[in-house]
Amino acid sequence: MLKQIEGSHGVSEAVALCRPEVICAYPITPQTHIVEDLGALVKSGKLENCEYINVESEFAALSVGIGSSAAGARTYTATASQGMLFMAEAVYNASGLGLPIVMTVGNRSIGAPINIWNDQSDSMSMRDAGWIQLFVEDNQQAVDIHIQAFKIAEALSLPVMVCMDGFILTHAIEGIDVPDQKQVDKFLPSFTPRQILDPENPISIGAMVGPEAFTEVRYLAHQKQKEALKLIPKINEEFKQIFGRDSGGLISTFNVEDADTVIVTLGSVIGTIQEALDEQDENIGALTIRSFRPFPLEAIRSALKNVKRVVVFEKCFAVGIGGIVANNVRMALSGTNIEVYEVIGGLGGRPITRKSLHKLFKDAVKDNLETVTFLDLKKDVVERELKREKELLQSGSVAENVLRDVGVVNAAKTT
Amino acid sequence: MSHQQVKFYQTGTLTVGNRLLDAAQRTVQATIDRSNSLDSGHRACQGCGEALGARYAIDTAMRETNNKVIAANATGCLEVFTTPYPETSWTLPWIHSLFGNAPAIGTGIAAAMKVKGREDVRVIAQGGDGGTTDIGFGCLSGMFERNDDVLYICYDNQGYMNTGVQRSSATPGGARTATTMPVGPEPGAEFDKGKNVPLIAMAHEIPYVATASIDRLHDLEAKVKKAMSVRGARYLQIFVPCPLGWGSAPAQTVNLARLAVESGIWPLFEGEYGEITSVTNIRKQVPVEEYLKPQRRFAHVVKNPKQLSAVQAIADRNIRKFSLLEEQE
Numbered sequence: 001m002l003k004q005i006e007g008s009h010g011v012s013e014a015v016a017l018c019r020p021e022v023i024c025a026y027p028i029t030p031q032t033h034i035v036e037d038l039g040a041l042v043k044s045g046k047l048e049n050c051e052y053i054n055v056e057s058e059f060a061a062l063s064v065g066i067g068s069s070a071a072g073a074r075t076y077t078a079t080a081s082q083g084m085l086f087m088a089e090a091v092y093n094a095s096g097l098g099l100p101i102v103m104t105v106g107n108r109s110i111g112a113p114i115n116i117w118n119d120q121s122d123s124m125s126m127r128d129a130g131w132i133q134l135f136v137e138d139n140q141q142a143v144d145i146h147i148q149a150f151k152i153a154e155a156l157s158l159p160v161m162v163c164m165d166g167f168i169l170t171h172a173i174e175g176i177d178v179p180d181q182k183q184v185d186k187f188l189p190s191f192t193p194r195q196i197l198d199p200e201n202p203i204s205i206g207a208m209v210g211p212e213a214f215t216e217v218r219y220l221a222h223q224k225q226k227e228a229l230k231l232i233p234k235i236n237e238e239f240k241q242i243f244g245r246d247s248g249g250l251i252s253t254f255n256v257e258d259a260d261t262v263i264v265t266l267g268s269v270i271g272t273i274q275e276a277l278d279e280q281d282e283n284i285g286a287l288t289i290r291s292f293r294p295f296p297l298e299a300i301r302s303a304l305k306n307v308k309r310v311v312v313f314e315k316c317f318a319v320g321i322g323g324i325v326a327n328n329v330r331m332a333l334s335g336t337n338i339e340v341y342e343v344i345g346g347l348g349g350r351p352i353t354r355k356s357l358h359k360l361f362k363d364a365v366k367d368n369l370e371t372v373t374f375l376d377l378k379k380d381v382v383e384r385e386l387k388r389e390k391e392l393l394q395s396g397s398v399a400e401n402v403l404r405d406v407g408v409v410n411a412a413k414t415t
Numbered sequence: 416m417s418h419q420q421v422k423f424y425q426t427g428t429l430t431v432g433n434r435l436l437d438a439a440q441r442t443v444q445a446t447i448d449r450s451n452s453l454d455s456g457h458r459a460c461q462g463c464g465e466a467l468g469a470r471y472a473i474d475t476a477m478r479e480t481n482n483k484v485i486a487a488n489a490t491g492c493l494e495v496f497t498t499p500y501p502e503t504s505w506t507l508p509w510i511h512s513l514f515g516n517a518p519a520i521g522t523g524i525a526a527a528m529k530v531k532g533r534e535d536v537r538v539i540a541q542g543g544d545g546g547t548t549d550i551g552f553g554c555l556s557g558m559f560e561r562n563d564d565v566l567y568i569c570y571d572n573q574g575y576m577n578t579g580v581q582r583s584s585a586t587p588g589g590a591r592t593a594t595t596m597p598v599g600p601e602p603g604a605e606f607d608k609g610k611n612v613p614l615i616a617m618a619h620e621i622p623y624v625a626t627a628s629i630d631r632l633h634d635l636e637a638k639v640k641k642a643m644s645v646r647g648a649r650y651l652q653i654f655v656p657c658p659l660g661w662g663s664a665p666a667q668t669v670n671l672a673r674l675a676v677e678s679g680i681w682p683l684f685e686g687e688y689g690e691i692t693s694v695t696n697i698r699k700q701v702p703v704e705e706y707l708k709p710q711r712r713f714a715h716v717v718k719n720p721k722q723l724s725a726v727q728a729i730a731d732r733n734i735r736k737f738s739l740l741e742e743q744e
Contacts, residue, residue: 051526055519064519064523065523071523197509197510202506202508204508205509208494
């Protein structure tokens with residue numbers, strides 16, 4: 001049934017339909033509405049057989065989740081931004097222990113400078129932590145992918161992050177078809193853990209492994225992610241059979257077959273890009289990556305094999321080198337002559353405008369792009385700060401100086 | 416105290432043979448059907464106090480719960496010496512996750528047991544003093560504050576022994592550690608630093624808090640028994656000498672634990688809901704020097720009158736604060 005609801009609310013309903021047994025909640029913008037809604041569902045009795053725990057930090061949120069998952073309970077939590085970094089040690093631990101926890105990430109930037117708005121730096125900081133990372137385009141997909149996430153996690157005994165753009169999705173109200181309980185129960189069986197803490201059958205979990213076996217254990221973690229490359233599309237098919245909706249599997253493509261140029265991206269920005277593409281005449285296709293981990297090398301290579309150039313548009317970057325997604329895409333295209341451009345945009349919530357995209361598309365088809373482009377970068381402001389640093393030893397806070405120069409605050413510009 | 420106290424002063428020692436007690440009052444360790452939860456074959460150092468403390472505490476908890484205990488362990492000596500895969504000394508279900516999250520792991524397991532209707536299964540989280548009073552402190556306080564149904568046991572050997580004897584917030588003033596060397600005008604760890612986690616636990620007004628020492632088995636087992644008889648957050652800090660970190664002879668482990676209690680250095684007490692409900696009395700206070708002398712970490716302290724009197728003052732204060740001295744009959 002279609003409902004006009006906030007993305008976060010849709011996610012909380014989807015999670016509740018999956019019958020989680022333990023939910024750990026810690027507030028951090030912009031995922032907070034999800035755990036708030038779940039709290040109300042548990043407290044009102046609408047979500048039964050579920051322990052809702054208000055913890056004291058994100059580190060505790062995921063740690064409590066590790067304990068409950070290891071003891072056989074279907075476990076859910078949500079986080080974002082600084083919270084993701086605060087729980088980093090537990091993020092690696094959960095995947096190392098093979099615990100099928102599902103966690104929503106309301107994608108947000110990472111400080112300093114502190115910034116609450118959307119980009120994807122938080123999920124990217126944990127891209128090598130051994131979790132499956134699924135990025136969603138819209139709130140319908142957010143709902144659908146959460147339901148699939150539990151199934152994928154439990155089938156592989158691996159944790160899954162469902163990454164949804166903060167505010168753009170978490171706080172957007174749109175029509176969402178929230179499935180009914182019967183359908184979800186048919187799709188998602190109850191959780192049977194691969195190993196469990198049980199007094200009747202005592203085992204030791206989480207002990208040390210030395211150099212004699214560590215490589216093999218890590219290799220198998222890698223292998224398991226490769227298995228997920230097959231499983232994610234399979235579960236998407238099963239989902240389609242029951243719910244009648246296609247979440248796209250590993251990647252989704254739009255007009256890539258006869259385009260010379262393809263924009264590659266992930267998350268909600270694909271909607272913006274598609275709209276902007278529809279408004280212009282260049283023959284440009286688009287590809288969005290649903291599964292960032294495991295990274296679908298083959299699927300991307302095969303989808304892009306006939307194109308001349310790829311523009312990877314991403315809301316994150318690795319300081320000191322450039323695009324993160326772009327480098328992964330380059331690996332998928334290695335050995336080909338396809339040119340890969342990196343465009344970094346939308347950092348810390350900066351709007352990605354139609355005007356800028358149209359210019360970008362024009363430049364791209366003419367190969368008029370540098371390897372790395374920062375979309376809408378205010379070069380004069382940057383130059384000014386660089387000059388200031390050169391001239392003054394105690395030049396002050398970069399963040400403050402830039403903000404003054406940009407002139408959004410009613411303050412005198414610094415010298 | 417809930418257990419039968421036997422005074423056996425004639426021998427000049429406080430050790431009491433089990434055979435003098437009613438069968439029901441004998442220690443779990445003395446029974447043939449003890450669970451051996453921490454079984455033989457582990458890699459602890461000779462004379463390890465932590466191995467004794469863990470064995471005493473967990474065996475008692477196992478008896479009190481009909482062998483239905485799940486344990487969560489912080490990173491540290493206890494985790495390392497009991498496990499490296501594929502071996503394990505634990506005969507109960509046991510999990511190690513991280514250094515600083517054992518209380519939260521305990522919370523998660525307890526939540527899972529509750530939701531599955533398995534509240535007969537009880538949860539113990541445990542770690543050393545570093546894992547408890549320092550890096551795990553946030554999670555510990557959170558677990559207390561929510562009154563989660565977890566018994567947390569801190570095996571306190573007063574430092575980071577697993578990483579090579581560094582100072583923790585449980586390291587006493589004057590002690591030599593690798594990060595508080597006995598050099599300069601104030602050798603060893605600084606005085607008037609550190610935290611008293613049993614009292615901090617009491618400030619959370621949780622159902623039960625106790626301190627124990629491996630030298631008195633009856634007292635320790637009675638406290639674990641009491642802890643397992645109540646629900647909610649419980650905290651037990653057990654004093655466990657470390658021959659490696661303290662520079663003491665392995666054979667002195669139990670004796671040092673006894674001297675710590677009898678000098679007033681390690682007060683034994685119980686508290687419920689924020690109030691102290693009992694203390695374990697000392698018959699005769701032993702000068703702290705007797706406790707300090709067998710430990711190389713205090714070698715400079717016993718030669719330094721200022722530091723020695725500072726340690727003595729701490730012991731005297733404990734005696735006053737907890738009214739530890741037994742009324743002379």
